[in-house]
Amino acid sequence: MSKVLVIAEHLDGVLNASATAKTVAAAQALSPDAIDVAVFAADPSAAAADAATIAGVAKVLAVANPANAQALAQVLGPQIAALASGYSHVFAPSTTFGKDLMPVVAALLGVNQVSDLMTVEGSRVFKRPIYAGNAIVTVEAPADQTVVATVRTASWQESARGGSAPVETATVDAALPVHTRFVGLAAGSTDRPDLQSAKRVVSGGRGVGSEENFKIVFEFADKLGAAVGASRAAVDAGYVPNELQVGQTGKIIAPELYVAIGISGAIQHLTGIKDAGTIVAINKDADAPIFEIADIGLVGDLFKVLPELEATLGE
Amino acid sequence: MKILVAYKRVVDYNVRIQVKPDGSGVVTDGVKLSANPFDEIALEEALRLRDKGVAAEVVVATIAPGDAQAHLRNGLAMGANRAIHVVCDAAIQPLTAARTLLKLVEKEQPDLVILGKQAIDDDANQTGQMLATLWGRPQATFASKVEIADGKATVTREVDAGLETLEVDLPAVVTTDLRLNEPRFIKLPDIMKAKSKPMESIPFADLGVESADTLRTTHFEAPTKRGKGVMVKDAAELVAALKAKGLL
Numbered sequence: 001m002s003k004v005l006v007i008a009e010h011l012d013g014v015l016n017a018s019a020t021a022k023t024v025a026a027a028q029a030l031s032p033d034a035i036d037v038a039v040f041a042a043d044p045s046a047a048a049a050d051a052a053t054i055a056g057v058a059k060v061l062a063v064a065n066p067a068n069a070q071a072l073a074q075v076l077g078p079q080i081a082a083l084a085s086g087y088s089h090v091f092a093p094s095t096t097f098g099k100d101l102m103p104v105v106a107a108l109l110g111v112n113q114v115s116d117l118m119t120v121e122g123s124r125v126f127k128r129p130i131y132a133g134n135a136i137v138t139v140e141a142p143a144d145q146t147v148v149a150t151v152r153t154a155s156w157q158e159s160a161r162g163g164s165a166p167v168e169t170a171t172v173d174a175a176l177p178v179h180t181r182f183v184g185l186a187a188g189s190t191d192r193p194d195l196q197s198a199k200r201v202v203s204g205g206r207g208v209g210s211e212e213n214f215k216i217v218f219e220f221a222d223k224l225g226a227a228v229g230a231s232r233a234a235v236d237a238g239y240v241p242n243e244l245q246v247g248q249t250g251k252i253i254a255p256e257l258y259v260a261i262g263i264s265g266a267i268q269h270l271t272g273i274k275d276a277g278t279i280v281a282i283n284k285d286a287d288a289p290i291f292e293i294a295d296i297g298l299v300g301d302l303f304k305v306l307p308e309l310e311a312t313l314g315e
Numbered sequence: 316m317k318i319l320v321a322y323k324r325v326v327d328y329n330v331r332i333q334v335k336p337d338g339s340g341v342v343t344d345g346v347k348l349s350a351n352p353f354d355e356i357a358l359e360e361a362l363r364l365r366d367k368g369v370a371a372e373v374v375v376a377t378i379a380p381g382d383a384q385a386h387l388r389n390g391l392a393m394g395a396n397r398a399i400h401v402v403c404d405a406a407i408q409p410l411t412a413a414r415t416l417l418k419l420v421e422k423e424q425p426d427l428v429i430l431g432k433q434a435i436d437d438d439a440n441q442t443g444q445m446l447a448t449l450w451g452r453p454q455a456t457f458a459s460k461v462e463i464a465d466g467k468a469t470v471t472r473e474v475d476a477g478l479e480t481l482e483v484d485l486p487a488v489v490t491t492d493l494r495l496n497e498p499r500f501i502k503l504p505d506i507m508k509a510k511s512k513p514m515e516s517i518p519f520a521d522l523g524v525e526s527a528d529t530l531r532t533t534h535f536e537a538p539t540k541r542g543k544g545v546m547v548k549d550a551a552e553l554v555a556a557l558k559a560k561g562l563l
């Protein structure tokens with residue numbers, strides 16, 4: 001008998017529908033008696049209505065509180081822990097939101113968290129990656145404790161939409177700290193496809209050479225309708241902002257098509273793209289490790305290949 | 316003010332991890348061990364705060380088997396004032412680590428605790444958040460910039476949407492992301508100097524920590540390998556190959 005509480009992620013009241021629907025999919029793999037989704041926000045109505053359309057959701061709990069305007073882990077944690085009684089599992093996506101928040105919930109409930117849940121092997125048995133994905137472990141949580149997990153979204157397909165779960169207003173009784181203040185969020189441009197849910201991603205690495213040169217990566221991505229990503233080296237060098245980083249310490253993604261341009265293929269980068277459908281690599285070094293995992297490899301100078309590709313695609 | 320840095324020893328990030336054929340673990344015999352990269356960044360940040368005159372003392376702490384002294388000496392050589400070695404033979408899970416660090420926090424009363432955002436062996440990304448929770452203090456995870464003034468820390472955090480800034484009251488817990496700083500190299504004279512710096516050794520059992528290793532690992536396996544791909548000659552062949560796969 002399992003009952004799962006899924007913590008919805010949202011930004012300013014707009015649901016991160018992809019991450020939330022993938023987390024619901026992981027919850028469904030438990031064949032639970034019920035999956036409830038909780039939305040904590042200043043005004044949760046829009047995100048809750050959206051979450052209610054995810055198939056498999058029994059009901060949505062909307063927790064309105066001005067203190068929930070931003071996702072402050074030490075503010076949300078005690079509320080989730082209070083709401084968690086009555087649930088056997090509490091899941092959130094393994095995004096920076098879930099990674100920041102869920103260990104707080106786990107600590108309050110006196111358990112270790114199952115980080116980056118990849119597969120469900122039993123109601124308390126899961127697989128998860130360690131050592132940057134170079135080993136996969138099977139872990140078992142004890143029967144008498146709540147399972148707290150973050151779900152590795154790249155391992156799951158979004159649960160379908162079209163549901164119509166009821167939305168209930170919930171109140172929770174928890175003392176909330178006042179020691180943390182949100183100052184601001186400097187968000188990147190949002191007019192491009194979202195890296196984490198895009199079907200196609202084009203990434204550039206150190207080989208692209210400069211912020212200026214990255215223009216050709218963006219142009220090529222536009223041609224494909226793709227999101228843009230980057231290696232850590234490209235981010236560190238200041239070619240693109242941090243939120244574009246793909247890999248162990250950036251975003252773990254699973255697009256249908258991933259094109260790596262001027263990226264050598266360090267293990268920490270590959271961790272982020274293992275679940276991509278087709279990996280294309282363009283690199284001038286025939287010995288670059290990226291070719292060991294690429295489905296389609298092209299040895300060549302990116303400054304020559306990309307214009308040619310665009311020309312071919314433009315026909 | 317005083318800064319406590321959690322400084323874990325892990326398998327070096329350049330080592331190619333091999334899973335044992337019987338699925339009982341990963342090969343660690345004879346494998347190079349180093350400081351967790353995020354913890355080196357944590358220590359570097361603490362040292363910079365001391366260099367700026369914000370902090371007076373930097374203490375590094377590890378929970379590890381008896382042979383981890385050389386690891387702590389590296390932390391001292393980098394510049395920490397003192398080291399605390401909680402001697403513990405078995406690997407512990409994040410909640411146990413957080414409870415242990417809380418004992419050190421109660422003893423040392425630091426104004427700031429800096430940890431790595433994740434240890435690159437278990438990739439758990441939990442201990443800092445758990446410590447903040449148990450301690451009842453603020454957390455600012457995945458930091459790429461830390462400023463301390465007037466009993467507060469202003470921390471820029473790397474989040475999926477971009478860069479978030481939080482202001483937290485001290486004492487607080489900060490966990491580091493890679494772009495916070497670039498750790499300094501250890502110089503030979505510093506290794507000599509580190510030999511005379513104080514290192515306290517505390518048996519894990521003496522701290523009275525209730526162990527909380529709740530997860531049982533039953534099996535290790537290698538990740539599924541991707542099949543070998545094809546090489547194409549030029550842009551036209553690449554486009555043709557993508558079209559053949561139905562991707563264009």
Ligand SMILES: Cc1cc2nc3c(=O)[nH]c(=O)nc-3n(C[C@H](O)[C@H](O)[C@H](O)COP(=O)(O)OP(=O)(O)OC[C@H]3O[C@@H](n4cnc5c(N)ncnc54)[C@H](O)[C@@H]3O)c2cc1C
Pocket residue numbers: 204205206207208230231232233234245246247248249250251261262263264265266267268269272282283284285288300301302303328352353435493
């Ligand atoms: C703890 C830790 C975590 C990390 N996390 C991440 C992470 O999340 N993501 C990540 O990406 N990295 C991460 N790294 C860094 C990683 O180890 C590599 O340093 C990084 O991925 C290298 O980026 P790169 O491939 O762009 O650069 P390089 O390795 O320098 O490769 C550049 C490539 O470009 C090619 N090139 C150059 N010019 C051209 C040209 N004109 N045309 C075609 N090809 C060209 C070169 O042949 C080369 O292969 C991490 C490292 C550590 C220690």
Ligand SMILES: Nc1ncnc2c1ncn2[C@@H]1O[C@H](COP(=O)(O)O)[C@@H](O)[C@H]1O
Pocket residue numbers: 321322323324351353354376377378379409412429430431432433434435437438439440441442443
């Ligand atoms: N055994 C340990 N000794 C010292 N620090 C630790 C230990 N375990 C975890 N930490 C700290 O907690 C951080 C996060 O670890 P984890 O939650 O295991 O990913 C690490 O980067 C360290 O700073």
